Amino acid sequence: DAMVIQNPRYQVTQFGKPVTLSCSQTLNHNVMYWYQQKSSQAPKLLFHYYDKDFNNEADTPDNFQSRRPNTSFCFLDIRSPGLGDAAMYLCATSREIGLAKNIQYFGAGTRLSVL
């Protein structure tokens, strides 16, 4: 049973057209993360929510925003996608932060194409 669910699996958008990616979790975890992963590269953390507290990575472009309306759902909004934003977007959750072991559970990802 999928515990971190991302929708859609594939998203095609046009250059400059806003797009929203969705993530939901059934684990009741406090922390939700969004990563960007380009081909053959490590996942790059964009931001994370600890409960309702939003934490942006310093080098995440302003073009990327996020919302977490409740514990279960988190959204990634790309306001004006550029060609360089084409990537796999991964959502992950963990029970807490600052624990001895930060086990993160990942969704299957959304592959974004920008035309």
Place this chain on the structure above:
Amino acid sequence: QKEVEQDPGPLSVPEGAIVSLNCTYSNSAFQYFMWYRQYSRKGPELLMYTYSSGNKEDGRFTAQVDKSSKYISLFIRDSQPSDSATYLCAMSALYNAGNMLTFGGGTRLMVKP
């Protein structure tokens, strides 16, 4: 220099071979070490985690950490075609901000029948 280095491969081995996957790192504060497996077009799934130095075994998989050399390894015994995937190492420091993970770039493994 990246904080975590991982040979991208691809690494191609025959079925049944012993596979050795490795990462080196530069941050001596890293204490927790994980291996994730990522199948093509899927999200990473946690395979193993270890704390500090030492070995940990789970079935065909053995994770090894050598903190003195800043080197971690994942061994796969009796490799199967279903092991063909990208393997990502990840690590975190005990009290870093938010306990965030630092990933290696992944090694692509191909196990041929």
